[in-house]
Amino acid sequence: MSSTVVHALYNDDDILMDAVKKTRAAHHHIEEVFTPFPVHGLDKAMGLAPTRLAICAFIYGAYGLGFATWLMWNIMINPSGGWPQDIGGKPSFSYLQNMPAFVPVMFEMTVFHAAHLMVITFYMRSKLWPFKKAENPDVRTTDDHFLMEVAVKNNVEELTSFLQNTGAVEVKVVEKH
Structure with missing residues (x-):
């Protein structure tokens, strides 16, 4: 066509x-x-719909936070998962008692999942596959x-x-x- x-x-x-x-x-x-280079306001001037990638980022971050919570509970608290860890004298009786120690891990896992899954989503949405031939109609537009x-x-x-x-x-x- x-x-x-x-x-x-x-x-x-x-x-x-x-x-x-x-x-x-x-x-x-x-x-x-x-x-x-990006031209500020061009998307609005062209009448393009706003992107919904921010919604994906939130969902991916929430998934990362949930995964981090599940992972730390299984590793550090769950008595049937092996041996609960006693690190630095912190009791391993409940997740809530240890939550302040888990905040950095929760933050990092949230950022990790949001960032990596957003890159994959962007490439899929933009149809930027590996070894894809460039669709640039004129070389001068790169300069x-x-x-x-x-x-x-x-x-x-x-x-x-x-x-x-x-x-x-x-x-x-x-x-x-």
């Missing part, structure tokens, strides 16, 4: 932001924007240019002239596969 898109190349992030706003106001569909990819709907000439008027330094029509 191939579709036609127009690549508009910009050399300034402020001009790009204005172009994105004008393009959305003219009801053209922006497929993607490629930038060499100092910005590229806006706009879908064509039988309006190639109108769209190219519109994008040139938004301050694009280069506009080309491309068949996307």
Whole structure:
């Protein structure tokens, strides 16, 4: 399945932001924007929905906290799990009596699980698999240019002239596969 898109190349992030706003106001569909660095406010200007990755981070952190609690109880307190540990004269009768000593472990396990599972989730959500071929349409977007990819709907000439008027330094029509 191939579709036609127009690549508009910009050399300034402020001009790009204005172009994105004008393009959305003219009801053209922006497929993607490629930038060499994060541009503040670009996601809102493109009309992208807010990310829900923070919810995942909370769930992963809660899982890490639960795992740490279970692990410390099994290792240090559980009488049927082997030999309860008596470290530094602390009684091993209940988890609550030893909780202050367990706080650093609980914190570290929460951060460990949240961080590592968030990296895996980000890569899966972004479809960044190992050995994946780069999808960057123009090498200059990794250095100092910005590229806006706009879908064509039988309006190639109108769209190219519109994008040139938004301050694009280069506009080309491309068949996307």
